Amino acid sequence: MNRKLIQIILATLLYIPTFFLKPETPLQIILFIISYLVVGGTILLKAIRNIRPGNFLDENFLMSIATLGAFYIKAYPEAIAIMLFYQIGEYFQDYAVDKSKRSITSLMELKADHANLKTENGIKITDPQDIEIGSFILIKPGERIPLDGIITEGLSYIDTSALTGETLPKEVSPGSELLSGCINLSGVLVVKTTNTFGQSAVSRILELVENASNKKSTQEKFITKFARYYTPIVVGIGLAIVVIPTAILGLSTLNTWLYRALAFLVVSCPCALVVSIPLSFFAGIGTASKEGILIKGSNYLEALAKVENVVFDKTGTLTKGVFEVQKIVTFNNFNKSEMLELAAYGEVHSSHPISQSLKRAYGAEIIETRITEVNELAGLGVIAKVDDKIVTIGNMKLMNQEQIEADETDEERTIVHIGIDGKYAGYITIADELKADSKKAIENLREIGVSKIIMLTGDSNTSAKKTADELGILNYKADLMPIDKLNQLEHIMVHRNKKGKTVFVGDGINDAPVLARADIGIAMGGLGRDAAIEAADIVIMEDEPIKVGVAIKLAKRTVLVATANIIFAISIKVIVLIFSAVGLASLWMAVFADVGVTIIAVLNSLRLLRRKGL
Amino acid sequence: MTKIYRLENLGCANCSAKIERKISGLKGVTEATVNFFAGKLIIETIDDLEETSLEIEKEAEKIIKKIEPQVNITKV
Numbered sequence: 001m002n003r004k005l006i007q008i009i010l011a012t013l014l015y016i017p018t019f020f021l022k023p024e025t026p027l028q029i030i031l032f033i034i035s036y037l038v039v040g041g042t043i044l045l046k047a048i049r050n051i052r053p054g055n056f057l058d059e060n061f062l063m064s065i066a067t068l069g070a071f072y073i074k075a076y077p078e079a080i081a082i083m084l085f086y087q088i089g090e091y092f093q094d095y096a097v098d099k100s101k102r103s104i105t106s107l108m109e110l111k112a113d114h115a116n117l118k119t120e121n122g123i124k125i126t127d128p129q130d131i132e133i134g135s136f137i138l139i140k141p142g143e144r145i146p147l148d149g150i151i152t153e154g155l156s157y158i159d160t161s162a163l164t165g166e167t168l169p170k171e172v173s174p175g176s177e178l179l180s181g182c183i184n185l186s187g188v189l190v191v192k193t194t195n196t197f198g199q200s201a202v203s204r205i206l207e208l209v210e211n212a213s214n215k216k217s218t219q220e221k222f223i224t225k226f227a228r229y230y231t232p233i234v235v236g237i238g239l240a241i242v243v244i245p246t247a248i249l250g251l252s253t254l255n256t257w258l259y260r261a262l263a264f265l266v267v268s269c270p271c272a273l274v275v276s277i278p279l280s281f282f283a284g285i286g287t288a289s290k291e292g293i294l295i296k297g298s299n300y301l302e303a304l305a306k307v308e309n310v311v312f313d314k315t316g317t318l319t320k321g322v323f324e325v326q327k328i329v330t331f332n333n334f335n336k337s338e339m340l341e342l343a344a345y346g347e348v349h350s351s352h353p354i355s356q357s358l359k360r361a362y363g364a365e366i367i368e369t370r371i372t373e374v375n376e377l378a379g380l381g382v383i384a385k386v387d388d389k390i391v392t393i394g395n396m397k398l399m400n401q402e403q404i405e406a407d408e409t410d411e412e413r414t415i416v417h418i419g420i421d422g423k424y425a426g427y428i429t430i431a432d433e434l435k436a437d438s439k440k441a442i443e444n445l446r447e448i449g450v451s452k453i454i455m456l457t458g459d460s461n462t463s464a465k466k467t468a469d470e471l472g473i474l475n476y477k478a479d480l481m482p483i484d485k486l487n488q489l490e491h492i493m494v495h496r497n498k499k500g501k502t503v504f505v506g507d508g509i510n511d512a513p514v515l516a517r518a519d520i521g522i523a524m525g526g527l528g529r530d531a532a533i534e535a536a537d538i539v540i541m542e543d544e545p546i547k548v549g550v551a552i553k554l555a556k557r558t559v560l561v562a563t564a565n566i567i568f569a570i571s572i573k574v575i576v577l578i579f580s581a582v583g584l585a586s587l588w589m590a591v592f593a594d595v596g597v598t599i600i601a602v603l604n605s606l607r608l609l610r611r612k613g614l
Numbered sequence: 615m616t617k618i619y620r621l622e623n624l625g626c627a628n629c630s631a632k633i634e635r636k637i638s639g640l641k642g643v644t645e646a647t648v649n650f651f652a653g654k655l656i657i658e659t660i661d662d663l664e665e666t667s668l669e670i671e672k673e674a675e676k677i678i679k680k681i682e683p684q685v686n687i688t689k690v
Contacts, residue, residue, distance in 0.1 A: 049683060050683065052680065058681075059626065059628070059629075090626075093626070093627075097650075097651065100651075101651060210649075210651075210652040210654075211649070211652070211654075213649045213650070213651050213652060214647050214649050214652075214654070214656060216647075224628075224631040224634070224635070227628050227631060228631075228635065269628075270628055271626045271627060271628045274626075274627040274628040274631055275626065275627035275628075275650075278627060278650060278651070279627075282651050
């Protein structure tokens with residue numbers, strides 16, 4: 001058991017009998033003194049040790065003076081109560097801080113203590129810290145994944161709940177990426193590591209969450225500033241309450257004034273307030289991380305609570321970003337399979353999801369030597385030279401620019417136009433699917449009062465309209481180049497309410513500048529993507545847009561709790577001080593204003609650790 | 615230059631606020647942050663000289679010892 005707790009219990013056991021003894025008998029006074037020393041001895045010692053010029057407003061010193069003063073005016077029960085409850089308050093603070101710390105460092109347990117390294121001489125059990133990138137490790141069922149990697153052999157189910165909050169196991173097979181910290185549930189896996197231990201998912205999450213409280217919210221800044229002036233002012237008034245009536249006005253009721261002044265000393269300690277505000281944010285961030293939402297600072301949580309606009313990127317954010325070729329339409333007597341072949345060749349170097357879908361539809365292996373030139377034009381498409389043919393692949397804009405007479409279609413899908421040797425060959429339609437929770441995500445945002453939801457996309461107007469209609473998004477802008485997205489965002493930010501905040505949600509591919517420019521940039525599904533983590537303020541680990549609403553709800557809850565704590569604690573303290581000054585409040589009330597308020601405020605903060613209703 | 619220190623046995627939130635304020639006020643310091651929960655002190659200095667940074671480190675240590683004598687300071 002904790003030493004402080006023992007002190008508290010012992011002192012209480014000595015303190016209780018005093019209420020049944022005749023007042024001010026030697027036995028009662030002895031019990032008072034022992035009880036006092038048991039619970040407050042350490043405080044007295046600290047006070048003496050810390051005494052030096054410029055440091056007289058030390059909490060220990062203030063509490064010591066307050067209690068010794070109470071002894072002097074023979075308010076013995078109060079003297080002990082002040083110390084006892086002060087310690088209870090301290091103990092409670094420690095407990096609360098510890099509890100929320102532990103709720104975050106439960107992530108710490110995600111670290112596996114060993115890895116089964118494959119070597120020439122069989123399996124060797126190794127410390128994950130000593131394993132280099134590109135090593136092969138074996139992960140047995142039931143084991144925690146020690147390092148990030150890619151599966152080379154084996155099929156299994158993975159429990160990712162600790163990292164992402166997702167309770168359904170995920171199916172994995174060779175080629176799947178694994179994140180450290182998840183648990184391998186069913187099969188034996190061989191994994192090629194892609195990160196060192198220090199760079200792996202677990203270490204990065206921990207670091208991110210731990211460092212989040214470096215960036216403080218205005219409420220946290222307010223409260224530290226407040227504390228700075230609060231203590232000297234309260235102590236000053238307390239001193240004046242004794243000095244003015246007795247020394248200046250010459251009243252002879254020293255003890256009465258002293259009693260009132262002591263209340264000021266008891267209430268002067270701001271620690272409760274100072275701890276409960278950052279604790280709220282810390283708990284909020286911790287709970288978010290359990291939901292698979294990593295928030296890089298209290299300030300972002302605070303900003304998120306004031307959200308006015310949420311701007312979504314379309315592809316890969318609201319939609320799966322996995323495209324499939326739906327239809328191939330040719331013109332000018334071009335052959336369908338030839339056109340697809342040339343398109344797949346032309347897009348060979350592009351990692352864009354659309355290019356991937358063309359390559360998949362083509363299916364056969366690409367012989368690189370057939371391609372002699374590739375020119376990628378951002379936001380337009382590609383012009384490539386394949387088998388001495390000039391292949392132009394892209395949107396309508398590109399066709400116009402290259403003076404290829406393309407057919408304007410009204411298909412509600414993404415369309416890739418293809419020109420061969422300056423002649424229009426036809427188009428390929430590609431469809432992307434909505435993510436399962438996109439619709440719900442938009443609905444939830446409306447429910448929690450986000451007034452404006454906007455979708456930005458580089459896709460054609462028709463395909464953007466289709467997505468927007470399906471999701472119930474009224475505002476969207478299509479045909480945007482990456483730079484246009486930035487301009488659009490800036491336009492939105494200029495026209496919003498001054499205090500409102502603009503959130504941009506993207507998948508971190510191509511939109512890092514937009515993520516960085518928005519008041520709050522949210523990158524989705526981005527634990528593997530360094531650029532996204534770097535640029536974003538909030539990272540959602542699973543590809544789930546619904547978490548945007550969860551994050552906003554949690555942010556609002558956190559700010560509400562923090563604000564409630566500030567108002568509650570300050571008003572109770574001020575009221576009790578005013579009552580004490582005019583003699584209407586007892587020292588008992590002062591003790592409540594100090595410790596009672598601490599406990600209520602801290603409990604209120606701890607409510608944020610609950611995930612219910614998010 | 616940014617330097618990070620680990621503060622062990624940091625007692626109360628208000629004391630860390632005091633430490634933060636005092637160190638922020640030191641000459642040559644752009645910003646000092648005490649992360650109470652992580653028990654970390656982050657000092658950002660104006661110039662990159664190792665000497666000034668060591669001097670600031672000494673001053674910071676004095677401040678910490680004065681406000682919270684039981685705190686152990688280690689460089690990260």
